[in-house]
Amino acid sequence: xxxxxxxxxxxxxxxxxxxxxxxxxxxxxxxxxxxxxxxxxxxxxxxxxxxxxxxxxxxxxxxxxxxxxxxxxxxxxxxxxxxxxxxxxxxxxxxxxxxxxxxxxxxxxxxxxxxxxxxxxxxxxxxxxxxxxxxxxxxxxxxxxxxxxxxxxxxxxxxxxxxxxxxxxxxxxxxxxxxxxxxxxxxxxxxxxxxxxxxxxxxxxxxxxxxxxxxxxxxxxxxxxxxxxxxxxxxxxxxxxxx
Amino acid sequence: xxxxxxxxxxxxxxxxxxxxxxxxxxxxxxxxxxxxxxxxxxxxxxxxxxxxxxxxxxxxxxxxxxxxxxxxxxxxxxxxxxxxxxxxxxxxxxxxxxxxxxxxxxxxxxxxxxxxxxxxxxxxxxxxxxxxxxxxxxxxxxxxxxxxxxxxxxxxxxxxxxxxxxxxxxxxxxxxxxxxxxxxxxxxxxxxxxxxxxxxxxxxxxxxxxxxxxxxxxxxxxxxxxxxxxxxxxxxxxxxxxxxxxxxxxxxxxxxxxxxxxxxxxxxxxxxxxxxxxxxxxxxxxxxxx
Numbered sequence: 001x002x003x004x005x006x007x008x009x010x011x012x013x014x015x016x017x018x019x020x021x022x023x024x025x026x027x028x029x030x031x032x033x034x035x036x037x038x039x040x041x042x043x044x045x046x047x048x049x050x051x052x053x054x055x056x057x058x059x060x061x062x063x064x065x066x067x068x069x070x071x072x073x074x075x076x077x078x079x080x081x082x083x084x085x086x087x088x089x090x091x092x093x094x095x096x097x098x099x100x101x102x103x104x105x106x107x108x109x110x111x112x113x114x115x116x117x118x119x120x121x122x123x124x125x126x127x128x129x130x131x132x133x134x135x136x137x138x139x140x141x142x143x144x145x146x147x148x149x150x151x152x153x154x155x156x157x158x159x160x161x162x163x164x165x166x167x168x169x170x171x172x173x174x175x176x177x178x179x180x181x182x183x184x185x186x187x188x189x190x191x192x193x194x195x196x197x198x199x200x201x202x203x204x205x206x207x208x209x210x211x212x213x214x215x216x217x218x219x220x221x222x223x224x225x226x227x228x229x230x231x232x233x234x235x236x237x238x239x240x241x242x243x
Numbered sequence: 244x245x246x247x248x249x250x251x252x253x254x255x256x257x258x259x260x261x262x263x264x265x266x267x268x269x270x271x272x273x274x275x276x277x278x279x280x281x282x283x284x285x286x287x288x289x290x291x292x293x294x295x296x297x298x299x300x301x302x303x304x305x306x307x308x309x310x311x312x313x314x315x316x317x318x319x320x321x322x323x324x325x326x327x328x329x330x331x332x333x334x335x336x337x338x339x340x341x342x343x344x345x346x347x348x349x350x351x352x353x354x355x356x357x358x359x360x361x362x363x364x365x366x367x368x369x370x371x372x373x374x375x376x377x378x379x380x381x382x383x384x385x386x387x388x389x390x391x392x393x394x395x396x397x398x399x400x401x402x403x404x405x406x407x408x409x410x411x412x413x414x415x416x417x418x419x420x421x422x423x424x425x426x427x428x429x430x431x432x433x434x435x436x437x438x439x440x441x442x443x444x445x446x447x448x449x450x451x452x453x454x455x456x457x458x459x460x461x462x463x464x465x466x467x468x469x470x471x472x473x474x475x476x477x478x479x480x481x482x483x484x485x486x487x488x489x490x491x492x493x494x495x496x497x498x499x500x501x502x503x504x505x506x507x508x509x510x511x512x513x514x515x516x517x518x519x520x521x522x523x524x525x526x527x528x529x530x531x532x533x
Contacts, residue, residue: 116300137302
C-alpha cells in the first residue's frame with residue numbers, strides 16, 4: 001500500500017557528520033558495489049568507458065563552498081541520499097503500490113516487480129534521492145542495505161549499510177533515530193543535528209550534523225613577528241609615529 | 244522539468260477528448276446515427292490515444308494494470324481509474340445515443356466523470372511540493388479550462404468556447420505572473436537544502452559527477468527556457484486569442500471551425516511544453532542549476 005504508516009516501530013536511518021566528511025566518495029562507490037549485486041536489478045551504467053559515462057547511483061557527494069561576510073571561505077562535502085522520510089511524498093504518489101514504507105523500521109523501499117517506471121516518485125522527492133535505472137526501467141533508491149543490516153550470514157561488524165562501513169573518517173552513523181537512548185539520537189542531540197528542507201514537510205529520518213566552527217589551535221600561541229623597517233623609510237615611519 | 248513528448252501528448256489529447264465527452268454528455272450535439280458515431284469515436288480516439296501515449300513514458304509499460312490499484316493515495320492511480328470509468332460510461336452512453344436513445348442522467352454522469360478525470364490529471368502535477376511552480380490552484384484551473392474550451396470548439400458550443408478561451412487566457416497569464424515567484428515563496432533554497440546557510444553564501448564547488456544522470460535529465464531543463472517569452476506569446480495567441488477572435492468575427496462553419504481548432508491544439512501543445520520546461524524542481528538547487 002502506498003499510504004504511509006501512522007507510526008513505525010523503529011526509525012532506522014543515517015546521521016551524516018558534515019564536520020568530518022572529507023569528500024572521498026568511498027560511500028558512493030561502496031554503495032554502488034553492494035547494491036549493483038543485490039536482489040534487484042543491477043545499478044546500470046551506460047557508456048561506462050566512453051566519452052559520456054552515466055550511471056545509476058543511490059548516493060552522491062556534492063561539495064559546496066560557503067563564503068562568509070568576514071573570514072575565509074569554507075569547503076563542505078555533502079553526501080546526499082534517501083532520508084527515509086516519515087512523511088515520504090515519494091510513497092503516496094506511487095500508482096502501483098511498488099513504493100512503500102516499512103512499519104517495522106521505517107525504511108522506504110521499492111518493490112521492483114511492481115514498479116512501472118513512471119518516474120513520479122522521483123519527481124515528488126525534493127532531495128533527488130531516487131534515480132530511474134535507464135536499462136532496467138525501474139526506480140532505484142537507497143534501501144539502507146536491508147540485505148546487510150539483518151543478514152546473519154555476514155560478520156556482525158558488517159551489518160550496517162555499506163556506506164557506513166566504508167567511510168574512512170566515521171562521518172556516517174547508522175541507528176534507530178526514534179529511540180532517544182540510541183547512540184545516533186544522542187549524537188544528534190549533542191551536535192544539534194538538523195533536517196534538510198524542513199519546509200518541504202517530509203519529516204526526514206536521516207539527520208545531518210553541522211560543521212564545527214573552525215578553530216586554529218596554533219595561531220593564537222604565536223607572537224606576532226615584529227617587522228622592523230630599516231633605512232630612510234624606517235626613520236620616517238618612526239618619526240611620523242612619534243608626532 | 245523535462246518536457247517529454249509522451250506526457251505532453253497525453254495531457255493535451257486526453258484533456259481534449261475528455262473535454263469533448265463532457266460536452267457530449269450534456270447533449271450538446273443534436274442528431275443521431277452517423278453524427279453521433281463520428282463525435283463519439285473522435286472523443287474516444289482522443290482520450291484513448293492520449294492514454295496510450297502516456298504508456299510511452301513508462302519504463303515497464305507492460306505492468307500498467309498495476310497502476311489502477313492505489314487510488315486511495317495516488318492522484319496518478321485515481322486518474323487511471325477515472326479515465327477508464329469515464330470511457331466505459333461514455334461508450335455505453337454513446338452506443339445508446341447512436342441507436343437513438345439519449346439518457347440525460349447517464350450523460351450527466353459522463354460529464355461529471357470526465358471533469359473529475361481532468362482534475363486528477365492536473366493534481367498529479369499540482370500536488371508536487373518539490374515543483375513550486377505547479378503547486379497552485381491555477382494548475383487544475385488551466386487544465387479544466389483548456390479541456391473544456393477545446394471540447395466546446397469541437398462540439399460547436401461556440402459562445403461557451405469564447406468565454407472559456409477568454410478565461411484560459413486570463414488564468415494562464417495570471418499563472419505566469421504568480422508562478423515566477425513560487426520557488427522563492429516556497430522557502431526552499433540551497434541554504435535549507437544543505438542546512439549550511441549559517442556558514443555564509445553557498446555555491447556548488449564540485450558537482451558529484453562529471454557526466455549526466457537521471458536527475459539532470461528529468462528535473463533540470465535549462466535549455467528550453469531561453470525562448471520562454473516568445474513561446475508564451477505564440478502559445479497564448481494560437482491556443483486562446485486567435486480562436487477567440489476568429490470565432491467572434493467570422494461565421495464558424497466547418498472550414499473556420501477546423502482552422503480555429505487546429506490553432507487551439509497547436510497552441511495548447513506549446514503551452515503544455517512550457518508547463519513542463521518552465522517548472523523548476525528544487526533538486527536543481529543541489530546542482531547549482533534550475
